[in-house]
Amino acid sequence: MSQRDDVLYKIQELAEQIKDDILNLRNPKIRIPVRSLNNVYFDPVKGHFTIKSKVKTRRLTASTARSFAQTLRMLALAKELIITNDIATKREAYYTAYNWLEARFQNQQESDATMDDIEAMLYTIRENLGFIPEERGGDVVGPLIVKDRDQDGNVLKIDCSNMGSGAYSVPSNVEKLEFETKADFILAIETSGMFQRLVKHKFWNKMNCILVSMSGVPTRATRRFIRKLSDDMNLPVYVFTDGDPYGWLNIYRTLKVGSGNAAHLNEFFCVPRAKYLGVTAQDIIDYDLPTHPLKDVDIKRIYDGLKNDPFVKYHKDWQENLKLQLKLKKRAEQQALAKYGLNFVITDYLPKKLKDKNSWLS
């Protein structure tokens, strides 16, 4: 049974249950795991956020009747996509629902949220339902051959070390990709500016690594790509971001252990073996980096992380890092290393950091 057939079976089972309830005059309901940070815990064995048992129930009440109907209609749409072996982007799904009259979505956030609910409900990823993300994946350069297939099923080999000044772009669905590589590790980088510099100076060649640009919080495809590459080729993953709460708690934490909103998917998407290279708060002191003062949102983010983030609460080194930054009241960007020359990051910082395991964060 393929994954899609499995999902189809789950959808039909759910509809059957609802039909049964209605015919027996029982109030039908849909139970959906709550997708938020307070319904996950950090599982040290699995190494990622795992969803807790909190569920929300949709039934025929004034406040939930609409989303109850929308969820069912979205399931019907997914069934349609599976049967016809078609796909729809999130935006296309939103427009399809335009014909649902009073059950239509007010905006795409609403339809996206319903889609996320269905994923959680069926315990699958939406790519298996036929819904694909709009967003493109990150850029990849390095000693890596990606084996993909064209529409006719012919194998295409893409050499990521031979992309000139460009890069290989991660596709929206990475499930069918295969890899060949002799690289030692993967380096995931926050900004495309830093990525460009490392590519230009062939950092990947010097250090024998695969560079991945995340451009902010990594998309599902990027996360899944890094995870799959790391798993398939058994490569360690290092992460290099700005030295601020966004780089740490949004970008790195999401990549490593997942997010509250997509806790049901973390199993597939996160990269538990990732390690954090920098920029750390200690780096700001050690390298005497040029800084900016912390913004109010940064401070709020740190306090929130210390108080509510199960990942931070589990890792003492992260708590100390956050507390140190609170003390410094400063943040530093990746590019701040240019203080010591444009290529200081290539010649000194990264090689030094890669050697000194004690300077990493978990």
Added chain:
Amino acid sequence: MRIDSFLKEEIKQVVKESKRNNSKEPKEEKNKQRSAEELAKQHKAISVAEFFEKNRHLLGFDNNRKALLTTVKEAVDNSLDACEEARILPEIYVELIDMGNNRFRVIVEDNGPGIVKQNIPFVFGKLLYGSKFHRLKQSRGQQGIGISAAVLYSQLTTGRATKVMSRTGKDKPAHLYELRINTLKNEPEILKEEIIEWEKEHGTRIELDLVGSYYRGAQSVDEYIKQTSIVNPHATFIYVTPDGEQRIYARVSETLPKEPKEIKPHPYGLEIGTLVKMLKLTKEKTILSFLKKEFSRVSDKVAKEILEKASVAPNEKPSQITREQAERIIDAISKTKILPPPLDCLSEIGEELIKKGLMKEVNAEFYEAVTRKPSVYKGYPFIIEAGIAYGGELPKDSPANVMRFANKIPLLYQAGSCAFTKTVIAMDWKKYGLNQPKGALPVGPLVILVHIASVWVPYTNEAKEAVANYPEIIKEVKLALQEVGRKLGKYLSKKRNVESEIKKRGYIEKYIPHISFAVKDILDLDESMKLELETKLKQILEHVRGKIEKVGFDKESNKEFDEEFKLKVHSHGIVDEIYLDEVDENESKG
């Protein structure tokens, strides 16, 4: 001193003086300087007619419109009082006939006990003849000025005599009188007296012609009769308007109200003028027995305490008491502890009957009423009652209609200065779910009824149109209104809940077809199964959310309200009989 006493004194004076001065006063020349003696003479020469002119605002004859209302009111009040005292369920017929030129004929007929033959001329033809002046008892009548003032007004404005018919029983003859008032002597003048055939076994009928004007709406005869019928649900009124519409206000209760008991005055309400007058009139031999016999709650011990504090000897003759001594007695009373007056002397309408009364005249959806326990102000016992009618056919966006009553008489004028209106405005009606602009009446489909029953209603002014602001009275009114207000608030919030439930259900039902559609799609079901799912979903909704309780207005549910009665066109025929020749206008002016 109360205005009634004031008027009585004044009339006595007027009559005495006019009897003495039989000679006619010389006509005044314009611009001629007048001596003090001449002015004094002139003052003495006024007749009852002039007295009336001077005081017509006190008597309720300020203008044509009010004169018509006052005349009807005096006659109807008398009829209701008479019926109740005789323990007869009142049936009162009122007819207004427009005779053109602002002249109206007022006919009021009752099924009361009738008036004995020899009293008829005095009841209608002598000012201040009433039987109610010297007693403290809850009654409508205004100490005997009312109906004779109407007779006088009729005579002064149209020159016509008043026609009275009365019969006291089946085996007694019916008498017809045609009367006027001798304005010089304040004595009745009988123009015609005869025994007639009358199908009625007992009752009284009065017909007066007067100058007046008829309007509908607030402060009209229509409104007076409607409101009177609300607070007198044991009475039937048949009212024929000047336009020939016959309206029937049928009784909804077969029980007469409890008869109010007469009580003696309580010392706490005593004023110096009244005390002086009582001292003059009493038959008691000593001041001690005067206090004990003429007042309620004055025991031997209390009387002695008062007199001791006032330094007045107990065996002093009442007629010998000086004004200074009287003042000391008043002062001593205020310093003496005396039991409150007996409270069983009042006759309230009752909660059930207020509701029924409102129901039969106002087609609303919610009715509530409360009767408070008796309370006391200045030694006078009183009871406050309040009622509320909400919704239904009442106008939605106008201020509440506040109906004020004193001893079951509607108060139609001076609403602004009345303690009742003020208390209604001072209350926070928003608490009970109503709109209320700042410092104004609540707005909404609302009738608020307030009634005071007392042996001595404190009015703000001579015209007896508004209740005075006594703290004890305001407190009781407030408590009564709060009680009905709370119940209204409860009803309104229930109504809102039901309305929001209906709205919610409609909202949920909108999504039922989507649910069945999706299930059908996923499971490849046929159309009939889809429909079955929808039917079942609706059943589930009903089952889960419960039956909706019925609230709100149902035009048919008010059994007491009869639309037929409200508007019945009746042809009263033409005025075919002018029963008296024109009287010389000059003569009546005296």
